[in-house]
Amino acid sequence: MIALSPPQASSVAGSVDTLFDVMLALTGTVSVAVFVVMIVFCVKYRRRSHADRSNANQTRLGVEIAWTVLPFLMFMALFGWSISLWSRMRTPPADAAPIYVVAKQWMWKVQHPGGQREIDSLHVPLGQPIRLVMTSQDVIHSFYVPAFRQKQDVLPGRYTQLWFTATREGDYPLLCSQYCGTDHARMTGTVTVMKPADYARWLQAHAGQGLAEQGAERFRRFGCSGCHDSQSGVHAPDLDGLYGSTVPLADGSQVRADDRYIHDSIMLPRKQVAAGYAPIMPSYSGRIGEDDVLALIAYIKSRRTAMEAAREQH
Incomplete structure (x- = not known):
């Protein structure tokens, strides 16, 4: 059939x-x-038919x-x-597990929080809510899994999300449903749904440097620590406890320090300048990739978590 x-x-x-x-x-x-x-x-009242037209002006309001x-x-x-x-x-539900996706011509790059990396494939557990945090390296793409009946545009310079709970084991096609260039039709992949125990073994077998640890390494390599380290002599915003806080801006407005704000602070630092600081930070747009930005955001998040844990101990 x-x-x-x-x-x-x-x-x-x-x-x-x-x-x-x-x-x-x-x-x-x-x-x-x-x-x-x-x-x-049209047939009954055609020209020269014998239909009775004597009551042509009568209306039926109810009809x-x-x-x-x-x-x-x-x-x-x-x-x-x-x-x-x-x-x-x-x-998405509060307990949805995050997985990060970067789309680029012409592939899907997937990063799990535990350091597991994939290209054109995504492994997920059966029955557990998954939240994909997605951005594009270049043009507009669209993450589409027909078997999940889920589709979400993936945009450059922005974060979009899509969540799902897989209910059947198996391999399902992953497509890009937005025309994105010469090899658009070849931008495909596979979503593999596994039993939770099998998925746990897969995570363990493919474990690597965690996303926050990758961010800490990039934080030093890209020179961020030269200004934002606690012992730096440069007057720059303190990143401990930054994520999720309210940041006053130089124009008098306020913004929440979420993923989008941190992304723009790295790639477009003059867009929203923090109050009390000179706009001296250089732009990293074109110098680092979106996967690097995701790692830096994860590291900044971890600094807030570490600060909160230290407060609880005291």
Whole structure:
């Protein structure tokens, strides 16, 4: 038997298919009804037919209200259903495990927090929520797994996220659904869903330097420690406890120090200058890759975690 659609392999796949089927049935029914009535009237009231036109000016208000209001209510119900499903698909659970993805012409680079790296493949555990934090090195790409019924554009200079819970073991195609250049059609990969025990063994077998540890190494190699180290003589913002805090800016506004803020502070340092500091930090745009920025963000996060842990001990 030929499958009409990919298998349902995520917790939202069934809901997406049901919504699509109902939308197809509703729009199809309305379209057929309109064309049937149109064809019947065209035939019945064609020129030189013997149809009675003596009451041509008579109107039926009830009929007009019914065929206007009823389809409107049905489509509004469909709209409300779709918004509810969209909100569910865009709100990851608090326990979703983060995995970082960098798209570039023409590959998917995956980085697990424990140091495991992949290219054009993604290993995930069965039944556990996964949150992908994604950015692009060059142009707009789009992360698409048909079996999960999930798709998310991946943008340069921004972080987007997609979350899912895989519900079936197996290998599923990963595609780029946004035209991104010459080899767009070859920008493919595989998502492998494994039992939790098998996934734990895979993580252990492919463990490497953790993302935060990679960030600490890059922090020194790129010269960040020359200004932001606690013992540096340069007047630069303190990074301990920075992540998640509220940062006052030179223009009088405030911003939360999240992934986007730290990314822009590295790549576009003059965009949001912290209050009390001169705009002397050089831009690293074009000098380091997005995977390097992800590692630096992980390191800055870890400094806040370490500071909080030290406070609890005292």
